[in-house]
Amino acid sequence: GDSVTQMEGPVTLSEEAFLTINCTYTATGYPSLFWYVQYPGEGLQLLLKATKADDKGSNKGFEATYRKETTSFHLEKGSVQVSDSAVYFCALSTGAQKLVFGQGTRLTINP
Amino acid sequence: NAGVTQTPKFQVLKTGQSMTLQCAQDMNHEYMSWYRQDPGMGLRLIHYSVGAGITDQGEVPNGYNVSRSTTEDFPLRLLSAAPSQTSVYFCASSYSPSGGREQYFGPGTRLTVT
Numbered sequence: 001g002d003s004v005t006q007m008e009g010p011v012t013l014s015e016e017a018f019l020t021i022n023c024t025y026t027a028t029g030y031p032s033l034f035w036y037v038q039y040p041g042e043g044l045q046l047l048l049k050a051t052k053a054d055d056k057g058s059n060k061g062f063e064a065t066y067r068k069e070t071t072s073f074h075l076e077k078g079s080v081q082v083s084d085s086a087v088y089f090c091a092l093s094t095g096a097q098k099l100v101f102g103q104g105t106r107l108t109i110n111p
Numbered sequence: 112n113a114g115v116t117q118t119p120k121f122q123v124l125k126t127g128q129s130m131t132l133q134c135a136q137d138m139n140h141e142y143m144s145w146y147r148q149d150p151g152m153g154l155r156l157i158h159y160s161v162g163a164g165i166t167d168q169g170e171v172p173n174g175y176n177v178s179r180s181t182t183e184d185f186p187l188r189l190l191s192a193a194p195s196q197t198s199v200y201f202c203a204s205s206y207s208p209s210g211g212r213e214q215y216f217g218p219g220t221r222l223t224v225t
Contacts, residue, residue, distance in 0.1 A: 101153035
């Protein structure tokens with residue numbers, strides 16, 4: 001079945017460091033790919049998405065590119081801030097809106 | 112526009128008790144779903160609905176019932192609570208069932224079964 005594998009956490013970085021969180025997927029067909037973020041005590045909210053190969057999703061300085069050849073959707077940010085501390089989830093959808101999530105990566109940014 | 116609302120925020124149940132987790136959305140979304148979040152496992156789909164009167168099972172449906180009598184509401188019922196159902200439960204909604212659409216999540220209900 002469909003699955004998503006994320007980089008194990010937790011990840012701790014200093015402010016202004018470069019961030020990469022790896023995400024790879026297995027799916028039949030052509031999934032849409034998402035990154036959701038969960039701030040402490042809150043529900044998930046969409047960070048960015050890409051719906052076809054080579055698309056780049058971007059938001060709030062975060063970027064991820066849909067790579068069909070490597071079945072990956074890695075999340076990157078050039079300079080992280082303390083306010084980026086959260087749990088990040090990679091997810092896919094192959095129609096019918098059923099999201100399949102990775103296990104989540106907890107990110108802590110120290111000032 | 113309140114988005115997706117869930118009640119209660121916290122709940123403690125004893126094994127064998129039943130309860131209903133409430134979910135409502137005011138965005139006129141056709142698609143609604145329930146997920147549970149467990150440490151190290153991400154979110155897993157319990158049940159979903161593509162419109163009023165239509166529901167289907169997700170990945171982990173056992174022990175849960177749903178119904179969708181209106182577009183706005185999608186309650187999740189625990190029939191006989193078990194400690195394995197201790198989790199954080201999220202309701203989500205989306206404009207349409209087609210893939211690629213953003214899903215909007217509620218704030219969650221933290222359930223403990225003793």
